[in-house]
Amino acid sequence: MNPLLDRLQPYPFERLRQLFVGVTPNPDYRPISLGIGEPKHPTPQFIKDALTGALDGLSSYPGTAGDPHLRDTFRRWLQTRYGLAVDANTQMLPVNGSREALFAFAQTVIDPGKKPVVVCPNPFYQIYEGAALLAGADAWYAPSDPARNFAVDWDSVPVDVWARTQLLFVCSPGNPTGAVMPLAEWKKLFELSDRFGFVIASDECYSEIYFRDEPPLGGLQAAAKLGRPDFRNLVSFTSLSKRSNVPGMRSGFVAGDSALMKKFLLYRTYHGSAMSPVVQQASIAAWGDEKHVVENRTLYRQKFAEVTPMLAQVLDVQLPDAGFYLWAGVNRPGTNPATLLHRLALGIRAAGVRG
Ligand SMILES: Cc1ncc(COP(=O)(O)O)c(C=O)c1O
Numbered sequence: 001m002n003p004l005l006d007r008l009q010p011y012p013f014e015r016l017r018q019l020f021v022g023v024t025p026n027p028d029y030r031p032i033s034l035g036i037g038e039p040k041h042p043t044p045q046f047i048k049d050a051l052t053g054a055l056d057g058l059s060s061y062p063g064t065a066g067d068p069h070l071r072d073t074f075r076r077w078l079q080t081r082y083g084l085a086v087d088a089n090t091q092m093l094p095v096n097g098s099r100e101a102l103f104a105f106a107q108t109v110i111d112p113g114k115k116p117v118v119v120c121p122n123p124f125y126q127i128y129e130g131a132a133l134l135a136g137a138d139a140w141y142a143p144s145d146p147a148r149n150f151a152v153d154w155d156s157v158p159v160d161v162w163a164r165t166q167l168l169f170v171c172s173p174g175n176p177t178g179a180v181m182p183l184a185e186w187k188k189l190f191e192l193s194d195r196f197g198f199v200i201a202s203d204e205c206y207s208e209i210y211f212r213d214e215p216p217l218g219g220l221q222a223a224a225k226l227g228r229p230d231f232r233n234l235v236s237f238t239s240l241s242k243r244s245n246v247p248g249m250r251s252g253f254v255a256g257d258s259a260l261m262k263k264f265l266l267y268r269t270y271h272g273s274a275m276s277p278v279v280q281q282a283s284i285a286a287w288g289d290e291k292h293v294v295e296n297r298t299l300y301r302q303k304f305a306e307v308t309p310m311l312a313q314v315l316d317v318q319l320p321d322a323g324f325y326l327w328a329g330v331n332r333p334g335t336n337p338a339t340l341l342h343r344l345a346l347g348i349r350a351a352g353v354r355g
Contacts, residue, residue: 007133010124027270037175037325039245040295041299045294047246049346050285057277062272066094074253075288078291081207085120091231092255093265094283098205100235101254102169103131105235108267109167109199109260112136116166121152123176123327125203128169137166149321150177152186165198173206175218176327178320180210186222193233199260205239205252205302210322220256223302231256235264242324244286245295251275251283293346301326 010018025031033126065071068088075088086092095101102125110116110132118132122141132139140161144150152174157165168189172181193200202219210216219236224230235256240246254264268274275283308326309318316329 002134004134004136009126010355011156033088037106037263039242039247039324041245041296043249044286044289046289046292047244047249047282047286051249051278051282053147054278054281057281060277061168062142062274062277062280064269066275067277067280067284069273070094070284073284074255077287078220078255081215082218082224084220085229086220086255087258087307090258091261092253095237095252095254095268095269095278096273096275096279097241098239098252098254099127100202100273101237101252102127102201102203103134104267104271104273105201105237105264106131106135106137106167106253108264109201110137111134111166111186114166116165117161119157119161119165119168119170119198121169121174124169125171125175128293132167140165144174144177144179148257150174151178151185152179154185154192154301162192163195165196167205168193168198168200170219171203172206172219173210173322175203175206175323176325177296178206178213178323178325178327180321183225184224186217186219190223190226190228190234198233199257202234202236204236206323207238207244208243209297209324211301211304212321216322230258231317233257233260233339235260238285240283241297245296246282246286249279249282251279251286251327316345328336 040222071088071092074092074094075086078084078086105331106118110118112135116135117138117140118128118135118137119140120132122143124141129139133251140157142152142154142157145153155257170181170189173179189200192198200219204216204218207216207218208287219230219234222232223234228234237252240249241252244321254261304319307347308317311328312315316328316331320327
């Protein structure tokens with residue numbers, strides 16, 4: 001067996017399931033799952049129609065690079081959303097959700113022979129760690145600072161760790177903190193990337209759910225603003241799952257440095273991770289429409305505006321920049337996790353939260 005598998009931790013939801021063994025829920029409460037970050041709004045009908053209308057596509061094998069129309073849809077979206085000029089032929093690829101892509105990208109980038117390090121924010125999306133470990137790298141965790149709106153303390157990473165770093169994961173808007181990384185932080189990371197030669201993987205799957213007037217800054221957008229139009233050593237990961245309420249469809253795309261994309265395409269061709277032609281057609285429909293995205297965001301805004309002040313009475317929470325999580329502090333004197341969870345349940349019941 002691959003010995004690196006022994007380095008993986010049980011996935012958090014599996015650990016959560018184990019913690020719940022033997023726990024009988026109080027029948028007075030309607031259970032609200034706090035376990036998994038999953039969209040709860042319905043999939044727009046036009047996406048379902050595009051999916052079922054494309055079933056003839058099942059009769060052919062898809063190419064790994066995706067249909068040119070699909071890549072052109074990505075190009076147009078990046079132009080509208082971020083004002084970017086990205087080449088549809090050399091700088092973007094469809095992926096079956098950003099999760100598999102984040103994992104696969106680490107396998108593409110890491111050279112295991114050189115004691116590699118992958119730097120991750122902390123707290124973080126668990127895939128970063130598993131991807132690093134299975135690629136033969138060590139993970140290094142840079143803490144988020146609650147005193148600075150959960151900004152990641154990149155300065156805490158020692159120089160000898162940067163010197164071994166081959167890949168850095170950025171998550172902006174962050175899961176679970178919701179923090180959006182500002183341009184000055186991007187500048188710092190680009191300088192570090194230039195100095196130490198590492199690749200930046202920018203995970204942006206929450207980019208369309210935000211609570212401020214300004215939409216979150218994207219990694220490629222930051223690069224363009226800072227005079228790096230070739231996006232050297234940078235790839236961004238974007239997803240339809242949260243934007244369009246289709247986590248079950250498994251659809252996203254990556255865009256960035258053409259040299260990295262070329263290698264990534266090679267890796268993906270052998271890995272066999274082409275997107276189904278049916279999903280490609282539904283994805284073209286979804287990326288081409290913004291109306292449903294605005295409606296989806298409005299729903300989240302209403303829910304957060306209603307719930308956050310109520311929960312703030314019993315929990316240390318505040319409205320995040322973006323994303324769909326409330327990241328509660330657990331440092332209030334006299335509280336422990338069980339008390340907090342109980343308060344949370346009461347708070348949610350008081351708020352009458354649905355889905
Ligand atoms: C931070 C982060 N990145 C990536 C993903 C993966 O999303 P998907 O594979 O559905 O695109 C998730 C899913 O919850 C996430 O929270």
